[in-house]
Amino acid sequence: MGKVEAVVRGRAMAGRERDGSAAQAQICFESRPLRRNPFLALAPGDDEYLAYDLMSGRLHRLNPAAALILELSDGSRSAEDLRVELTAIEKGLVWAAYAKWIERAYGEGLFILEGPCPTPPTVRDILSHARALRQDGKVLAAFVCQRHATLLFSCDAGEWLFLGEIAHIIGRRADAREAYERYLELQPDDAEIAHILTGLRDEPAPERAPDRCIEQLYARFADGYENSMCNDLGYQAPGRLIEAIVVGIGGLRNLDMLDLGCxxxxxxxxxxxxARRLTGVDLSPEMITHARNTGFYDVLDICEITFWLRRRPTAEFDLIAACDSFIYFGDLRQVVIPAAQLLRRGGWMAFTVERGESEPFRLTDSGRYSHTASHVRRVAEEAGLRIASISETLLRYEYGQQVTGIVAVLRQSD
Ligand SMILES: C[S@@+](CC[C@H](N)C(=O)[O-])C[C@H]1O[C@@H](n2cnc3c(N)ncnc32)[C@H](O)[C@@H]1O
Structure with missing residues (x-):
């Protein structure tokens, strides 16, 4: 039995078992032109095809042979024609398995019967359907529609960008990479997507997320940042970090503090x-504008963190914190070592990072970096800091999944 035939046969048998009997309505389809439902959007996968029916809202999973039949079913050939074509290609093919699948697929609405052909949806219809599905949280179906339509109408940068985003959400890395590459051809100045592509292509990661990438991301995000983080993504990092700090510093007050990536x-x-005096540093002018409006800070500098740290001559802080900002750095030595130089004796450093499995750190497909606890420990040691505590915690959610972080509290010797 050929490979193509085996998968179709398996499919037909599985369907029969599920249906509980072979007594399905017989459709006499052999001589009719096979016409694929024009409301189907198709997307290939690694070992299965997805077909989304825009009319019924049903998502079908097809094996490659079934998808091939569907692709060939453009109304120009009957099942009998198909049998002749396929048996000519694959000697010894047992047509019965194919016939069974076609029969079942009629019942599932994958083919349409004779009569006037319904007007197929336009590319615009499919694209807006994809957005609506995404809104409803039906991301896989949205991906199938978006991919189908974007391949037909490929000159709109925004559509490739959206395809890349939803492919990323459902973990289809190759599709996300391809979509972002097409997008970048049309929008070569997009520093955020260029950085994400570095990760998706498994290229060597830069030392930190490029400055232009951070500036672009937070210029876009600044106005909705707090609402999105706190209300949509369940952002917990500030609460968990301050709890860990308070365990360390106890009742200490009147401290000179630095908030990196404020x-x-x-x-x-x-x-x-x-705080006696609170200094905030951040690369994004838009984020700093919001920080200024809070009135919490005595000093605010718009500056890149490593650059800012290198310019400070003396140990002037009792506490240096970085809440969810070292996630944009690879090797933590580049920030922890120069920051340690600015701590007074007995001073504290505390930060969160995203926990990763790859030693010592990794640029993830999100464009952020993940770190291991052992990297944090090694860096603390190299910086001459004692570990007061290292713990794991939930930082926030991303696409419904928990983002687990590491909370580190380190201390300069007295
Ligand atoms: C996820 S936000 C966290 C903001 C704040 N700490 C909080 O907890 O809400 C990360 C911040 O780090 C800043 N940032 C990232 N990389 C930076 C760098 N290299 N230099 C300065 N700021 C940076 C971003 O501009 C952004 O405001």
């Missing part, structure tokens, strides 16, 4: 009551 000031709010 953003809009979410963590400044936590630090303020214990």
């Amino acid at each position: 953003g809009t000031g979410l963590f400044g709010r936590e630090l303020r009551t214990r």
Whole structure:
């Protein structure tokens, strides 16, 4: 039995078992032109095809042979014609398995019967259907529609971008990479997507997310940042980080503090009551504008973190914190070692990173970096800092999945 035939036969048998009997309505289809339902959007996968029916809202999973039959069913050939074609290609093919599948597929609406052919949906219809499905959380179906339509109408950068995003969400890396590559051909200045592509292509990761990428991302995100993080993504990092800090510093107050990657000031709010002087540093002018409006900070600098740290001459802080901002750095030595130089004796450093499995760190498909606890420990040691605590916690959610983080509290010797 040929490979193509085996998968179709398996499919037909499985369907028969599920149906519980072979007594299905017989459709006499052999001589009719096979016409694929024009409302089907098709997308190939690794070992299965997906077919989404825009009319019924049903998502079908097809094996490659079934998908081939469907692709060939453009109304120009009957099942009998198909039998002749396929048996000529694959000697010894047992047509019965194919015939069974076609019969079942009629019942599932994958083929249409004779009569006037319904007007197929336009590319625009399919694209807007994809957006609606995404809104409803039906991301796989949205992906199938978006891919189908984008391949037909490939000159719109925004559609490739959307395809890349939803392919990323459902974990189809190759599709995400291809879509982002097509997008970048049309929008070569997009630093965020260029950085994400570095990860998707498994190219060597840069030391940190490029400055232009951070600037672009947070210029776009700044106004909706707090609402999105706190209300949509269940952002917990500031709460978990301050709890860990308080366990270390106890009742200490009137501290000189530095908030690295302060953003809009979410963590400044936590630090303020214990601060004598609070300094915030961030690369994004838009995020700093929000931080300024909070009134929590005594000093705010728009600057890249490693650059800022290198320019400070003396140990001037009692506490240096980085809440969810070291996630944009690979090797943590580039930030922890120079920051340690700015701590007074007995001073504290505390930060969160995303927990990863790859030693010592990895640029993930999100464009952020993940780190291991052993990397954090090694870096602390190299920086001459003692580990007060290292723990794991939920930082927030991303596409419904938990993002687990590491909370580190380190201390300069007295
Ligand atoms: C996820 S936000 C966290 C903001 C804030 N700490 C909070 O917890 O809400 C990350 C922040 O780090 C900043 N950032 C990332 N890389 C940076 C760099 N190399 N230099 C300065 N700021 C950076 C971004 O601009 C952004 O505001």
